[in-house]
Amino acid sequence: MGDAPKVTIASHEGRLGILTPGMGAVSTTFIAGVLAARKGLAKPIGSLTQMGTIRLGKRTEDNVPLIKDLVPMPSLDDLVFGGWDIFEDNAYEAAKNAGVLDNELLDQIKDELSAIKPMPAVFDKAYVKKLDGTNVKSGGTKWDYAQHLMADIEKFKTENNCDRLVMVWCGSTEIFLQPGDVHQTVEAFEEGLKNDDPGIAPSMIYAYAAIKMGIPYANGAPNLSADFPALFDLAKETGAPHCGKDFKTGQTLMKTILAPGLKARMLGLNGWFSTNILGNRDGEVLDDPESFKTKEESKLGVLEHILQPDKYPDLYADMYHKVRINYYPPRGDNKEGWDNIDIFGWLGYPMQIKIDFLCRDSILAAPIVLDLALFLDLAKRAGFSGIQEWLSFYLKSPTVAPGLYPEHDLFIQSMKLKNTLRYMAGEEEITHLGADYYDYYQ
Numbered sequence: 001m002g003d004a005p006k007v008t009i010a011s012h013e014g015r016l017g018i019l020t021p022g023m024g025a026v027s028t029t030f031i032a033g034v035l036a037a038r039k040g041l042a043k044p045i046g047s048l049t050q051m052g053t054i055r056l057g058k059r060t061e062d063n064v065p066l067i068k069d070l071v072p073m074p075s076l077d078d079l080v081f082g083g084w085d086i087f088e089d090n091a092y093e094a095a096k097n098a099g100v101l102d103n104e105l106l107d108q109i110k111d112e113l114s115a116i117k118p119m120p121a122v123f124d125k126a127y128v129k130k131l132d133g134t135n136v137k138s139g140g141t142k143w144d145y146a147q148h149l150m151a152d153i154e155k156f157k158t159e160n161n162c163d164r165l166v167m168v169w170c171g172s173t174e175i176f177l178q179p180g181d182v183h184q185t186v187e188a189f190e191e192g193l194k195n196d197d198p199g200i201a202p203s204m205i206y207a208y209a210a211i212k213m214g215i216p217y218a219n220g221a222p223n224l225s226a227d228f229p230a231l232f233d234l235a236k237e238t239g240a241p242h243c244g245k246d247f248k249t250g251q252t253l254m255k256t257i258l259a260p261g262l263k264a265r266m267l268g269l270n271g272w273f274s275t276n277i278l279g280n281r282d283g284e285v286l287d288d289p290e291s292f293k294t295k296e297e298s299k300l301g302v303l304e305h306i307l308q309p310d311k312y313p314d315l316y317a318d319m320y321h322k323v324r325i326n327y328y329p330p331r332g333d334n335k336e337g338w339d340n341i342d343i344f345g346w347l348g349y350p351m352q353i354k355i356d357f358l359c360r361d362s363i364l365a366a367p368i369v370l371d372l373a374l375f376l377d378l379a380k381r382a383g384f385s386g387i388q389e390w391l392s393f394y395l396k397s398p399t400v401a402p403g404l405y406p407e408h409d410l411f412i413q414s415m416k417l418k419n420t421l422r423y424m425a426g427e428e429e430i431t432h433l434g435a436d437y438y439d440y441y442q
């Protein structure tokens with residue numbers, strides 16, 4: 001048995017509403033997947049909250065419960081779904097359009113999916129050049145739209161009899177923006193909302209609405225959204241946990257699995273060329289150079305942070321890293337990502353690694369939406385507010401406390417996540433030192 005819990009976690013009883021701005025491929029694959037798992041039609045593969053275990057105590061104790069049995073979490077039956085989109089399609093129609101899941105599966109959950117209808121979106125084409133839709137709020141300032149979103153959220157909560165809510169941004173990638181004066185304080189940001197400041201993109205208005213109401217917020221896309229001081233401060237004030245950015249799914253997931261291994265063995269790297277072909281709406285949006293720039297920044301950051309060329313100049317100082325994404329409609333959601341990796345070993349002798357990952361983007365992203373929603377709800381119930389760095393595991397550009405560099409190594413991220421869960425449950429954190437098994441550590 002572990003020590004007494006250090007953290008008091010409020011009850012998980014009641015209904016948890018999961019709201020997604022953006023109800024496209026990822027969001028509908030997530031919702032449909034939960035509904036299917038609920039009916040026993042398929043298994044929630046890829047989800048730590050549903051399938052993951054966690055070791056407690058010594059290896060000799062064989063105490064390895066499911067994560068969901070260690071920390072109190074709602075069951076899939078207690079989840080309710082809602083969201084916003086610029087298109088009026090209900091979740092069944094949107095899932096059909098996305099073309100990720102088979103019709104045979106979708107038809108078995110058609111009634112539940114059809115009942116989920118997107119609320120009118122806060123949208124501005126200036127921030128996502130390739131999209132146009134009619135289901136949008138109009139005639140107000142950014143401040144008005146924030147109030148409308150908060151009213152939508154209240155209404156959703158009442159109508160669906162929810163006890164708690166979480167918001168996960170599953171909308172399109174917006175153009176590249178950097179934090180400016182308007183993002184520095186809550187006052188400046190609220191002023192900016194009232195003045196329709198161009199530095200405030202729609203995803204920031206959703207993030208503001210959620211965080212203002214104390215609702216946990218995760219950002220699945222690479223755009224800033226909540227990643228700036230004004231919303232950090234607001235989240236601490238209102239007690240909202242948050243994390244972002246950009247679901248870590250296909251190629252970047254592979255990168256953060258492989259690169260730590262190369263570094264751990266002190267193998268050098270000359271170059272890493274990554275290219276993708278992708279044919280879904282996300283691919284179309286990323287065909288716009290301004291949206292691609294946001295994605296590129298997010299994808300490029302990982303190698304630099306994992307390999308630390310400043311600490312290992314002989315191995316990584318000359319590394320050339322290039323990422324391309326090309327929109328190629330015939331592939332739909334079934335992306336192909338190629339990586340050519342030029343490495344070198346003993347005495348500088350060169351070698352190559354080639355990866356051809358035929359992945360399914362939304363199949364990889366859907367369990368992340370579920371886990372982020374459930375872990376953020378847990379964080380909220382545990383009184384953890386502000387940036388949740390322990391959820392970096394799921395993200396390509398993790399938000400971290402100002403002054404810290406992000407931790408990208410998937411294995412360190414996994415350890416951080418599991419130790420946070422142990423900490424919440426009052427169990428001892430595991431260092432992997434193994435001092436209990438050998439007497440020379442005394």
Ligand SMILES: NC(=O)c1ccc[n+]([C@@H]2O[C@H](COP(=O)([O-])OP(=O)(O)OC[C@H]3O[C@@H](n4cnc5c(N)ncnc54)[C@H](O)[C@@H]3O)[C@@H](O)[C@H]2O)c1
Pocket residue numbers: 021022023024025026027084085086087098121122123124128131133169170171172173174202203220221222246247248249250280281282285361362364365
């Ligand atoms: N699938 C993945 O593996 C993956 C990985 C990392 C990040 N992402 C990001 O997740 C997001 C969703 O991906 P997707 O494949 O579902 O894309 P998608 O194009 O199928 O869906 C995005 C939806 O967001 C809607 N939308 C855009 N702006 C909106 C706004 N302001 N308010 C409400 N709705 C809005 C669009 O109309 C669209 O239906 C994208 O930003 C993508 O870059 C996806």
